[in-house]
Amino acid sequence: MSARRPVVGGNFKCNGDFAFIKTHTEVLKTIPKNNVEVYVAPSAIHLKTLADNLKGTHIEVAAQNVYYEKPGAWTGELNVEMLLDCGLKTVIIGHSERRRIMGETNEQSAKKAARAISLGMTVAFCIGETLEERNAGKVDEVNFAQLEALRAVLKEADWKNVIIAYEPVWSIGTGVVASPEQAQEVHASIRKWLGEKVSKAVADATRIQYGGSVNAANCAALGKCPDIDGFLVGGASLKPEFVQIVTTLG
Ligand code: PEP
Numbered sequence: 001m002s003a004r005r006p007v008v009g010g011n012f013k014c015n016g017d018f019a020f021i022k023t024h025t026e027v028l029k030t031i032p033k034n035n036v037e038v039y040v041a042p043s044a045i046h047l048k049t050l051a052d053n054l055k056g057t058h059i060e061v062a063a064q065n066v067y068y069e070k071p072g073a074w075t076g077e078l079n080v081e082m083l084l085d086c087g088l089k090t091v092i093i094g095h096s097e098r099r100r101i102m103g104e105t106n107e108q109s110a111k112k113a114a115r116a117i118s119l120g121m122t123v124a125f126c127i128g129e130t131l132e133e134r135n136a137g138k139v140d141e142v143n144f145a146q147l148e149a150l151r152a153v154l155k156e157a158d159w160k161n162v163i164i165a166y167e168p169v170w171s172i173g174t175g176v177v178a179s180p181e182q183a184q185e186v187h188a189s190i191r192k193w194l195g196e197k198v199s200k201a202v203a204d205a206t207r208i209q210y211g212g213s214v215n216a217a218n219c220a221a222l223g224k225c226p227d228i229d230g231f232l233v234g235g236a237s238l239k240p241e242f243v244q245i246v247t248t249l250g
Contacts, residue, residue, distance in 0.1 A: 004207050006223075006249050007163055007230040009124055010040040010237025011064060011092060011211075020238075021046045025053040027240050033058045034250030036230065039090050039124075040237060044078055048086050055087075062090035062124070065098060068111040080119045090122045092232075094146065096169045100130075106149035114153040117161045124163045124209065124232060125150055127190075131170035140189050147190070151197055159202040163209060164190060165232040171212025173234055180221045180228075183210045187227035216244040223249045 016024070021042060031038055039060040042050045051061040067077035083091060093116065094109030113123040127146040129139050143166070150162070166186055171178050178186075187208045195203035210222055211232030222228055230249060236242055 004205065004229045005037055006035060007037040007039070007207050007209060008246050008249060009038075009062065009090075009092070009163075009165070009209065009211075009230075009232045010242050011095070011232060011234045012040065012042045012046075012238060013064070013097070013234060014043060015238055016042060016046060018046070018049065021050050021053070024238070025050065027243060028054065028059050029057060031059060031243050031246050032250065034247070036246050036250045038246055041092050047083075047088065051087050060090060061086075061088055062092060063088055064092050064095065066091050066093070066112055066116055068108065068115045080116050080121060083116075083121065084119060088121070090124060091116050092124045092126065092165070094126045096126060096128055096167055096172055099126075100169065106146050109146070110149040110153045113150055113162070114158075117154065117158045120161075122161045122163065124165050126165040126167050126211070126232070128167040128169050128172075128212075134168070134170065139186060140193075143186065143190060144193055147193060148197070156199055156202060159194075159198060159206060163207045165209040165211050166190060167211035167232060173213070175213050177213040177215075177218050177222075178210065180225050183222055184225035184227055187225065191227050214245065216241045216248065219245045219248050 039062040041062040041064045063083050071079050093113045098104040113125050116123050127143045129142040133142045191203050207229035209230045209232045210228050214231045214233045215236045
């Protein structure tokens with residue numbers, strides 16, 4: 001059993017309306033207070049409502065994205081100050097949908113993370129390879145390049161505000177979950193990379209979540225892997241099943 005506190009995130013993506021946020025609040029409130037840290041990330045428009053609904057509970061509300069610039073003329077963006085003003089402490093950065101669909105580069109993701117961390121936020125930094133990259137034997141190469149961009153803009157002390165979310169792109173929203181062996185292998189490589197490129201202390205302390213088609217049925221086996229410190233959950237976080245996932249890990 002690792003000393004790292006497990007952490008489970010729920011990424012609602014571009015889903016839900018205010019009626020859903022209201023009913024799902026009641027579901028989230030049933031999550032037992034156990035050893036697991038929990039954050040949920042609704043759309044930007046629902047952030048403040050859900051944060052207010054969950055005030056005083058152990059469930060934290062996180063953003064799905066943020067811009068890397070200070071407040072100013074950046075039409076359509078949200079800055080870190082706005083997230084802090086909503087009472088948020090955590091932000092997901094570099095989700096594969098932002099990287100692959102919105103064209104966010106490794107450097108842009110890293111800049112976003114650095115700015116959020118510089119203002120005291122915790123970042124769930126997503127990395128992961130496509131199926132093509134996996135089949136070409138490039139799993140480490142791709143993940144390490146994404147991590148290297150982050151390493152280049154952080155100081156060692158900043159890593160205490162980083163959660164890494166390993167989310168193989170071929171597994172996100174596909175129903176194809178990585179096997180515990182596949183996930184553990186990559187998590188161990190990421191931890192080894194942290195030890196070599198940052199420090200042993202950071203490697204030991206940094207939590208690495210697995211994300212990709214996690215559900216109540218497959219989470220127990222994944223959760224037993226020594227280098228898996230929790231999950232980032234997409235589809236199942238919109239369902240009562242999310243409560244079971246947290247309970248299973250706790
Ligand atoms: C995600 O969006 O981060 C994710 C892992 O999605 P899903 O659980 O639906 O695969």
